Amino acid sequence: MSQTEEEKLIGEVTAKSYEFGFTTDIDSDTIPPGLNEGVIRTISAKKNEPEWLLKWRLEAFRLWSEMEEPEWAHVNYPKLDLQSISYYSAPKQKKEIASLDEVDPELLKTMEKLGISIEEQKRLSGVAVDFVMDSVSVATSFKEKLGELGVIFCSLGEAIQEHPELVRKYMGTVVPQRDNYYAALNSAVFTDGSFCYIPKGVRCPMELSTYFRINQAGTGQFERTLLIADEGSYVSYLEGCTAPQRDENQLHAAVVEIVSMDEAEVKYSTVQNWYPGDANGLGGVFNFVTKRGLCHRAAKISWTQVETGSAVTWKYPSCILKGDDSIGEFFSVAVTNNMQQADTGTKMIHIGKRTRSTIISKGISSGHSQNSYRGLVQIHPGAENARNFSVCDSLLMTDTCGAHTFPYIEVKNPTAQIEHEATTSKIGEDQIFYCQQRGIEEEEAIGLIVKGYAKDVLNKLPMEFAVEAQKLLTISLEGSVG
Amino acid sequence: MSKFTNNFLAPSHGVELRNEALTLLSSLPVPTRRNERWKYSSVSKLINASLETYKGGEVGIEGWPKEINPNPVPQLEAYRIVFRNGVYEPTLSELPTFKGVVCMPLSSISEEQSKTLFSNKYHKTEWVGALNAAYYQDGFYLHVSKNIKLDRPIIVHHLTDGENVANFPRHFVRIDEGGEAEVVVWTTASQDSSGMCNSLFEASIAPNAQLFLEKITNEEGEIYSFAHDFIIQEADSRFKAHNFTIKGSWVRNELSIVSAGKGTDTIFNGAYLPCGNEHVDNHTTMDHTYPDGTSSELYRGIMYGKSTGVFNGKVFVRPDAQRTNAFQQNTNIVADRGASINAKPELEIYADDVKCAHGCTVGQFDLEALFYLKSRGLDENAARTLLVEAFIADVLSSVPNEALRNEIKRLYSERHHWS
Amino acid sequence: MLKIKNLHAKVGDNEILKGLNLEVGPGEVHAIMGPNGSGKSTLASVLAGRESYEVTEGEVELDGVNLLDLDATERAREGVFLAFQYPIEIPGVSNLNFMKAAINGKRTHLGLEPIKPKDFLTKVKECSSLVELDGRLRDRSVNEGFSGGEKKRNEIFQMAMLDPKLAILDETDSGLDIDALRVVSKGVNKMRSKDRSFIVITHYQRLLEHIVPDFVHVLSEGKIVKSGGKELALELEEKGYDWLK
DSSP, rough: HHHHHHHHHHHHHHHHHHHHHSSSHHHHOOOSSOOOHHHHHHHHTTTTOHHHHHHHHHHHHHHHOOOOOOOSSOOOOOOOOOOGGGOOOOHHHHHHHHOOGOOHHHHHHHHHHTTOHHHHHHHHHTTTOOOOHHHHHHHHHHHHHHHTTTTTEEEEEHHHOOOOOHHHHTTTTOTTTSSOOHHHHHHEEEEEEEEEEEOTTTTSSSSHHHHHHHHHHOOTTTTTEEEOOOOOOEEEEEEOSSSOOOOSSSSEEEEEEEEEEETOOEEEEEEEOOOOOOTOOOOOOOOEEEEEEETTTEEEEEEEEEEEEOSSEEOOOEEEEEEOOEEEEEEEEEEEEOEEEEEEEEEEEOOOOTOOOOOOEEEEOTTEEEEEEEEEEEOOOTTTTTTEEEEEEEEESSTEEEEEEEEEEEEEETTTTEEEEEEEEEHHHOOOOOHHHHTTTHHHHHHHHHHTTHHHHHSSSSHHHHHHHHHHHHHHHTTTTO | OHHHHOOOOOOSHHHHHHHHHHHHHHHHHHOOSSHHHGTOOOOOHHTOOOEEEEEEEOHHHHHTTTTSSSSSSSSOOOOOEEEEEEEOOOOBOOOBTTTTTTEEGGSSSSSHHHHHHHHOOOOOOOHHHHHHHOOOOOOEEEOOTTTTTOOHHHHHHHHESSSTEEEEEEEEEEEEETTTEEEEEEEEEEEEEEEEEEEEEEEEOOOOOOOEEEEEEEEEEEEEEEEEEEEEEEEEEEEEEEEEEEEEEEEEEEEEEEEEETTTTEEEEEEEEEOOOOEEEOOOOOEOOOOOEEEEEEEEEEEEEEEEEEEEEEEEOOOTOTTEEEEEEEEEOOTHHHHHHHEEEEEEOSSOOEEEEEEEEEEEOHHHHHHHHHHHTTTTHHHHHHHHHHHHHHHHTTTTTHHHHHHHHHHHHHHHHHO | EEEEEEEEETTTTTEEEEEEEEEEEEOOOEEEEEEETHHHHHHHHHHTTTTTTTTEEEEETTTTTGGSSHHHHHHTTTTEEOOSSSOOOOEEEEHHHHHHHHHHHHHHHOOOOOHHHHHHHHHHHHHHHHHHOOOHHHSEETTTTHHHHHHHHHHHHHHHHHHHHHHESSSTTTOOOHHHHHHHHHHHHHBBBTTTEEEEEESSSSHHHSSSOOOEEEEETTTTEEEEEHHHHHHHHHHHGGGGG
């Protein structure tokens, strides 16, 4: 049997099994829990995806089935039963709430402290509001402006329908299906996400965050983002939200892929504040994310992240510095409190000549939490004159938390220069007393000191979020005086 | 895996430990690169070789290879205990007869006493450790009594001599309260020899006691050289270690120190300058389990030719180890195209009132300095030599014993053609 | 205004103040001198409310308020200012934000609105000219990378910003060269007023040539062993402390 005939036959057979096996499910919002090929076919069919994408998903599923859940991270959590999750829910209409009075007052209090406007508080808590004319018109004008420049910014699902050639060309090129256990799982079952394409030479005139906040009601459990900055373009992109995100889904396994073409620059900022569980560590989101960018010649990718949420975080935004003279940056503040566990850091893979990377990681641990930095700086034999500078500091707030540093440095070129420094210290009692002596209360003093400690990273955030992120730090550490 | 140990003979002393290790050996996994601890050091070639333990007796000076001096540091006034292929060489040794000091081959210890000596768990967790515990032929035993200071250092010299030889030296040192000693462990192999030298060194340092340990590896031939050193420090004790790899085709040094009492002071430094296709791996662990300890670590390496270097330094500060002050520095130079270094300095900290820092750098020779030296009339080689000497001087200069320091420097000079 | 009666204080098991008595009236400048280890800096820390010092006996009142009942923040808001011997660095926190937080903390405490940005900036300008603190230092992180003299000037700048009732200068002259000492003293002298009292703790008589005290006290082994006018400082300079024992 020739290859094409075989494929055709398989195609027919699979189409049939779908036709008969799962017809009853098509109209329902949710398919039964469990993961198998049939489920993946259903997801793909529901989304009306092209054949190549289905194949791609199935290949991912096959790879995933042969993988084992990784255990190397410095985190402890009960194993998830991945067969008990439902892998497809159509975006459900959220239960409408008449007014803010019905919203959890804890949640409102936090949003108020963050300085989030009433309007947005309503939107975030799912209160039914009349069409907010401002937002809509803003969104429309954004869309018009972006359209004029040729910027494509839409959901991944939409992109698969409207721009299949772009999606097909780039998806999986930076994070292949086989990359790791959770990336493989995501590749098999991703439901939606965002897609962004910046054409050659275009400098995206606005933070895509603004638009994002207006349009993205809730993110999926297996979200996938694909961002392509064509030659010489620039974009600043912000994902996430400082507002506390409650979510019933325990596992979040997202994938973000960035392609930064010759001389393009991408700034990718994240504020992550998923539900961390209660003070005893019950509940909370497991956030296992794969984020990676590929830099072509003289391209640049900056990852900035402020991580305060999730019960367990496992995340290493990385840069593959393939092109000569490309630049990778990673700026991170990770706060853990109560029973939270975070194992986060970055990988800088230097392949091109004169590639440069900078890593600034600031960990803050409190309560009974465990906060680890894990990073890789890898210099390949051809990476002449590569440079890396890393600083990983840890601040300890209580005597019951832990702060850990696991940097991997692998150098195969004699012209490389790598500098890594790490320090761990307690928040200074002298500093607190000094503030108190000037009339600043202890809690506020700690907030000030912590913000100062994290300043190098906070400064890298887009203006509009820097302020909220600062408040978020203070709120996350409330009541954590050691 | 039984094939690998087919030709290994387990002697008849230390039976209890041996039997335990033999049982564990079959269940412990052989290290592969998938294991984090062995990620950068492959033993796959070794385990496919067919090695044999040496089954003969002592050979004296007649059977000893001409090119190696049984007394490796002639200028050093020291006691000496010598082993060839794991077997004690009494005629080449010079044991101390000093009041309050017991020193003898480990095989002379009674079965009863031998049960009480070792407390490390290496044979329970690592295949390499189980091999040593199961097949060790002999080793060095030293006991220094309370408030006794041994007047001279002891050199423990083990030699691997012959093809496909497996030998497993195993050493134990106990320093009682207020006692002091200095031990030099010198590992050599003769030309054209091959196989494995898998040694274990355990020292237990009582309150306010002190041990200096210098370890030198200078092996010809093609030897897989494993060394695991396990040190327990009780309150207020001092431990100072130096590790120099002069030569060796495949070297793995593991140093594991537990601070098991308040106020311990630990210094451990090392240097590695591999050439050709050599592989040198240094794994260190400093485990602070009690308050008020200080530790300072400095490892420096230059990778020449197509050699590979590995540095893994772990510092643990356990929840009760408040006011710990731990410092770690690892500095590397990749000198030639084809050479590489894999470094992983780690901090795991579970106490808050601590000061811990580590730094790790990888770079090349300081080109500015090189140029400066050349502009003063030095040629390239002389200038580089000067920089290399300066680079390892910080490690070398803290070796307390001058004769030893000079000999190490001489060996490096000879190997690297320093003027 | 400030009344200290029979003050005893210790650090750990070590009793340092052993029955200290001192009264400071409004507008007065009291210098406290004494050999190393006599308890001078302890007195400063105890008045400001540092937690590692335990008061075992005695009373401290400021305008009728019992200071010992208050924590460090509350004392600061009541108008106690301590110029630190070794000012603390707070990386990443700008000097101005720090002052704004301090002023607004006090204002909230008094039931006032936060200070208006314009008023704040006017005040910053006034106070920084007082100690010739240039804009570069004002905008930098609190004391970070400051020279010894700059740190001390920053302390006096903060004092002026916070407008305290009682200012305690703890060894403000130590580590200063003559020029810096002159600038710092000038700032302090400009702040002298009939409502503000000063306690100037120093080891050297030199400072008192620039900040002329109304009273001089000698502290030795946790007690005031001799009090007098400004001429006492000169006497101490000549004879040392031994003759007092």
